[in-house]
Amino acid sequence: MKRKLLGVIDATIYHEDLEDLLVHRPLAALPFGGRYRIIDFVLSNMVNSGIRSVAIFPKMQYRSLMDHLGSGKNWDLNRKRDGLFFFPSPIVDSDENKVGSFEHFAANIDYFYRSTQEYAIISNCNTISNMEFRPILEWHNEAKCDITEIRHQDGRSMEMYLIKTSLLINLIETRHETGYTCMKDVVTDLSEKYSICHYEYKGYAVIIDSIDSYFSTSMKLLDPQIWKQLFLKDQPIITKVKDEPPTKYIKESIVKNAMIANGCHISGTVENSIVARGVKIGKGAVIKNCIIMQKCQIEENCHLDSVILDKDVRVEAGTYLVGTAHAPYVIRKGTKQGALMNS
CATH class of the missing domain: 3.90.550.10 (Spore Coat Polysaccharide Biosynthesis Protein SpsA; Chain A)
Structure with a gap:
């Protein structure tokens, strides 16, 4: 066969x-x-x-x-x-x-x-x-x-x-x-x-x-x-292996119903979201219903809801981004998103 x-x-x-x-x-x-x-x-x-x-x-x-x-x-x-x-x-x-x-x-x-x-x-x-x-x-x-x-x-x-x-x-x-x-x-x-x-x-x-x-x-x-x-035990979905340290959660962080990959640093709140490797989420930040790709940086006191961040995106402190379930807010790879840009 x-x-x-x-x-x-x-x-x-x-x-x-x-x-x-x-x-x-x-x-x-x-x-x-x-x-x-x-x-x-x-x-x-x-x-x-x-x-x-x-x-x-x-x-x-x-x-x-x-x-x-x-x-x-x-x-x-x-x-x-x-x-x-x-x-x-x-x-x-x-x-x-x-x-x-x-x-x-x-x-x-x-x-x-x-x-x-x-x-x-x-x-x-x-x-x-x-x-x-x-x-x-x-x-x-x-x-x-x-x-x-x-x-x-x-x-x-x-x-x-x-x-x-x-x-x-x-x-x-x-x-x-x-x-x-x-x-x-x-x-x-x-x-x-x-x-x-x-x-x-x-x-x-x-x-x-x-x-x-x-x-x-x-x-x-x-x-x-x-x-x-x-994701079946006998029929695994295989991907490229990357050796990275475990994700670090500080004491004040809150994570509910989320998938968090390795190498992240979580200081804020993450709910109903998927977070890829090496992502940093600052204190006071609230991430809901989002897809956060590899090595993104979300600074303090940001609020993201129904957002897709492509790889290497930086969201500056205090930024507020909101999309919807059928029209998520998409940020392209490697860009910077700031509070002043969205005011």
């Missing part, structure tokens, strides 16, 4: 509504849950499903993604055979929301020629789930499908496709004759000769494609019922 599935992750996807968080990084590398990146979920799903060869197809600004994944060691993908592969897209004017561009694949067709795996799972990079692909492969074979599109139980496509590697190669090679540009074109063509099946996934799954979905999905991690569906 370990040699049957090939993993293909499309990391070229871009959504304009997430622009404020994607200025310096691809969507795949967007921080999530205080210590993860969004791509960790689909990549971990593949590794937990016995996949030992994974190709990642990024487009632009992928340095942070490569820095996060490295050689794939944390996912046990730093191998002499198979392993983790990066194939940056040479295509500038491609549709960034079509998963699995055949033109992009064609530019790296040798990877598919050399693959020994009989089947390939093609996925987007921005689905939050904990999914096992092996039962889907068994279902695919029993149903005698040529292509299986994985759908959520509400009928939405999860932008994941299971296909024989040989058929994928054929679709890539004949793309100009057929007019197909990606997997979606194939599965939505009603006249297509292939047997197209739809697998209904009944577990928890969300595609991050907007600030609203990013914020709401992040906040749901604070719900133990959601947490238990995503």
Whole structure:
């Protein structure tokens, strides 16, 4: 089984509504849950499903993604055979929301020629789930499908496709004759000769494609019922290991229903929030319903509610920032936010 599935992750996807968080990084590398990146979920799903060869197809600004994944060691993908592969897209004017561009694949067709795996799972990079692909492969074979599109139980496509590697190669090679540009074109063509099946996934799954979905999905991690569906002992979500000291809480600090990563210094109040590594929160500061990314500094007596702070943001003393659950206040990476700016 370990040699049957090939993993293909499309990391070229871009959504304009997430622009404020994607200025310096691809969507795949967007921080999530205080210590993860969004791509960790689909990549971990593949590794937990016995996949030992994974190709990642990024487009632009992928340095942070490569820095996060490295050689794939944390996912046990730093191998002499198979392993983790990066194939940056040479295509500038491609549709960034079509998963699995055949033109992009064609530019790296040798990877598919050399693959020994009989089947390939093609996925987007921005689905939050904990999914096992092996039962889907068994279902695919029993149903005698040529292509299986994985759908959520509400009928939405999860932008994941299971296909024989040989058929994928054929679709890539004949793309100009057929007019197909990606997997979606194939599965939505009603006249297509292939047997197209739809697998209904009944577990928890969300595609991050907007600030609203990013914020709401992040906040749901604070719900133990959601947490238990995503973070399973036997199917861990793996991420880059960083050795940092424990978080320090001073005596006056108050923390309620929050996820706090390592290396933080908490002197204020944190409620219903997710705080990443190395964050400093000053005395008298009140943080509610917020996502605070790595190495942010929030000085004394600030009040933040429904706010997303990207990495390395500094919020000066006395600053008051308030958003809403459906329109959180977003501060871009590396900027300074002061009380005078918001008065």
